[in-house]
Amino acid sequence: MRSSEVRDLLDVTARSDIIPLAAGAPYVKALNFRDIEKYARKIIAEDGLSAFQYGPSGGFYPLKMCLVDVLKLDGIVASPDDILITDGGQQALDLLAKIFIDPGDIIIAEVPCYVGALNAFLSYQARVETVPVDENGLQIEILEDKLSQLSREKEIKFIYTVPNFSNPSGVTLSFDRRKELVSLARRYGTLIIEDNPYGRLRFEGEHLKNLRQLDEENIIYVGTASKMFAPGLRIGWIVAPFSIREKLIHGKQAADLCSSNFTQRLAFEYFSDPRWKNTLKKFISIYKEHRDAMLGALEEHFPEEVTWSHPVGGFFTWATLPEYMNTTEMLAEAITNKVAYVPGRGFYPDGSGTNCMRLAFCTVESEQIEEGIKRLGKIIKEQMRLYRSFYRGKK
Amino acid sequence: MRSSEVRDLLDVTARSDIIPLAAGAPYVKALNFRDIEKYARKIIAEDGLSAFQYGPSGGFYPLKMCLVDVLKLDGIVASPDDILITDGGQQALDLLAKIFIDPGDIIIAEVPCYVGALNAFLSYQARVETVPVDENGLQIEILEDKLSQLSREKEIKFIYTVPNFSNPSGVTLSFDRRKELVSLARRYGTLIIEDNPYGRLRFEGEHLKNLRQLDEENIIYVGTASKMFAPGLRIGWIVAPFSIREKLIHGKQAADLCSSNFTQRLAFEYFSDPRWKNTLKKFISIYKEHRDAMLGALEEHFPEEVTWSHPVGGFFTWATLPEYMNTTEMLAEAITNKVAYVPGRGFYPDGSGTNCMRLAFCTVESEQIEEGIKRLGKIIKEQMRLYRSFYRGKK
Structure with missing residues (x-):
């Protein structure tokens, strides 16, 4: 590590x-703390017995129901059952690493790469191969060379990328490259982890289609409340196909049983109130x-x-x-x-x-x-x- | 898994x-929800900017300071820096498994064994060897045989036990056996993970000395707020020697960056109020x-x-x-x-x-x-x- x-x-x-x-660190000063206080009081008064108890490992169902609408803003169609709640986007990456990576397994990451993702992958002893970004994101030609060369050697477990305003590069994957990336991954039988913490924070121009909109089966989508609400809750989510989700839930049970029922309810109240x-x-x-x-x-x-x-x-x-x-x-x-x-x-x-x-x-x-x-x-x-x-x- | x-x-x-x-599931009905509401309001009003922000991976320092007193009740002497905050006792076990276990490594667990511990250890592909308990806890003679036999083959990473009112057996390790266990582990150069979620919930008789009181260097102590306060917070802790703690903090960073700053503050308010x-x-x-x-x-x-x-x-x-x-x-x-x-x-x-x-x-x-x-x-x-x-x- x-x-x-x-x-x-x-x-x-x-x-x-x-x-x-x-x-x-997000600019939490912009939050309406009076509203948050109102949510907290409501939860404790009306639902305290559940909010302070253990909950299902997959997450608080009403939160998953309202995340369906949050995901729709990103053009992503999901049912509550497609969603797994995690302790922030970081735990999503950790659980994905846990179920996919055995020591020495190959994964491909864009570089410069979110350091938390590198930490998660390396903590399971992945062999991290890299593809650099330029001002239009992942360089597809270099990726294609890597895929062609590495796939002769060993299975490539997944490609990791932050397509929107990436951490740390700040660059955004162009629409043409999104299509190319998705089709390349399909051709080489490799999954993509699409990490999208900042997607809703666009300052100018049109939102581009997310990778998961281009290929529902092959893309594992990671989202978080940390940048749309607050990181102090530790609430994130994964949208993934059924077979992967089942493994993730077992991973989540072994990792920490379940996310906080209380902070999940706070996120539910926040995203259910149109004022968010x-x-x-x-x-x-x-x-x-x-x-x-x-x-x-x-x-x-x-x-x-x-x-x-x-x-x-x-x-x-x-x-x-x-x-x-x-x-x-x-x-x-x-x-x-x-x-x-x-x-x-x-x-x-x-x-x-x-x-x-x-x-x-x-x-x-x-x-x-x-x-x-x-x-x-x-x-x-x-x-x-x-x-x-x-x-x-x-x- | x-x-x-x-x-x-x-x-x-x-x-x-x-x-x-x-x-x-703990009997959360016994909680004073009015007090909890008061704590939550205070945190949001006075400390919202920090409570909803990211925090240090090792945990919220004032919580660690007041846990020093909680640990004293168990006879355990620790400084705040000896403590790492985790998402419940379960994440403590997961992080310990993560830093100690490579696939095929041997650990010894009491049986019947807390199923969450088994899940954590097996998810890192440990080889779990078992020692049965009787009405006085871990059977020391069988443990000694196992240690003697296995240590010839390979290093034994740790021994896992719940000495007080164990889950699921309900049995308590006798004082004599505690001394024998600690000395055996020392003799064979093996660490012990002492998992103590229920320790304060004694109905009769005197509290027995915890393992960590008998040997500070060789025992990793795991505690939780889940049974003394509420599991819905997901707050636990590890008391461990410095070298192990540094690795655990890196593991915690990779796992989920930090525990919820908000629920850590709730735990702090709870344990700081003598009424707990x-x-x-x-x-x-x-x-x-x-x-x-x-x-x-x-x-x-x-x-x-x-x-x-x-x-x-x-x-x-x-x-x-x-x-x-x-x-x-x-x-x-x-x-x-x-x-x-x-x-x-x-x-x-x-x-x-x-x-x-x-x-x-x-x-x-x-x-x-x-x-x-x-x-x-x-x-x-x-x-x-x-x-x-x-x-x-x-x-």
Whole structure:
């Protein structure tokens, strides 16, 4: 197993005056806490005996019923029985890894890749093969080469991707590539895990069809309440074919018996109240404002040798520095200057990505984002100047 | 992986008019829901931003601080940093299995064994060796033989036991055997997982020293809020040495990032309010009354060929029928007569225990317990009569 640099950093920066461009924490300030209090009181008064008891391993049925409507927003047709409730999207990935991966099994992941997914897959000793993304997501030609080469060697258990505003890259898989990806996976008899935590948080342009809309049988869809409601509940879900779901339920029983009946009921009350869509609109407009602040600040303060992604939704942008730069080493200097980011290395299973960084615009106010990026720009420019003078001196 | 007969049954009987002597569900009716509502309101009003956000993987620090005092009741000395918060005791067992067990590794479990522990260990493909309990718990001489024989073959990763009012047997490990167990484990260089969900629920006699009091270095202690507060929170904990805890925290990150910040805060408020000890007293007096009802009814309605354990705490008694009886097959007849129990077979990894049953007295009212046992007694007597007449006919 590997330590998660993201989580370790979060622990440090949470307790300080550091501008946390590292944390992928939702902007929970936008929630209506009076409504949440109302939901909690209702649950305790009317349904306390069940809310504080054990529940079915597959999840609280009324929550699954109202998730059918939430999934419809994503164009996904499911019945309550198609849905398994998990402790956040992270447990969904862990359970999928648990039922699919034996030590040494091959899976394919996009890179840079959500570090929690890498942790889950590697904790079951998967052999993680990678396919890089560009500004249109997973590079299909490279994927095809990998599939063709690896499938001669061994079965490929699944392909993992975050098609919408990916963590950490911020890029979105184009519609043409979605069709190509789905047809490639079919051709090679491989499942796809479609992880879609940010899908509803689109700032501009039209929603693209999700992979599961293109191929219901071959795609396992993972969703979460963490970004549409709150991560403190630990509520996520998997939509999967029956045969897989049965195994997942047994996995869930062995993992923790069931998710919290109380927080499942809170999620049920939230998604049953039509006002949650107003909260969603608030989230979108805040994140869009923050994204604009970050892109503007990057344009102003980062040197021209640095490039970054232009996310149309979600929480993150991904900056690529000159190849000689090392963002892991640079982090100490950043922390000294009271600003944090996540070094790129953790998002690659092979230790590459050393010249990249994840910048989160989700939880920090716009002025702080500008100040943080300004500080980082100064550090990067200074390090580039030092490198250049050292390099010139050597010649 | 294996299906959990306990959980599957629970799902069926929860929706019907069946007397659920199967369910190990706490008597949550004894909770003071007004207090819980007060805690929830306080958390949402004063600490909503953190309660609904992600938290540290190791757990909410103030909860760990107040668990230090809860652990003291069990005679266990720990600092907050020694504690890792998990999603109930079940996730504690899953994470321990995850970090210790590679496919084929040997572990030793008492039998009959908590079925959730078996599920957790088997889901990581452990080779589960068993040692039976008698009325004084784990049989130490058999354990010593096993250790001596197996340790020649391969390292034994750990010994799993529930020393107090075990699930499902209801028996308690005697003090002398506790000392012997701890010293045996030391001699053979094997860890012990001490699972203590019911420890505070003692009806009579003195609390015995826990294993961890006898050997701090070699014992991993698992506790839970499920029986002292409520299982609907999904809050448990592990007390373990530093080197193991670091691995567990990485496992927890990969499994679900962190436990719910909201339910952790509810547990914190509950255990910080001295009145929780009144609730605990209420639990104990209710369970004792139910236990008395069950033992009385067993005496009255079960035939003399059946024996059962006499628990001095906890939730369960364990009945052993004549060897020719099959409790898995008999369950259909019991369900027809609107009473449920858990067949013994699920508590053994090798499919033995077919003539045993777990009878839970925790959640059912005394009159219902008496009625349920009366119905079961009738079924057992009838089946014994049939067997005898058939057997005699054969001769």
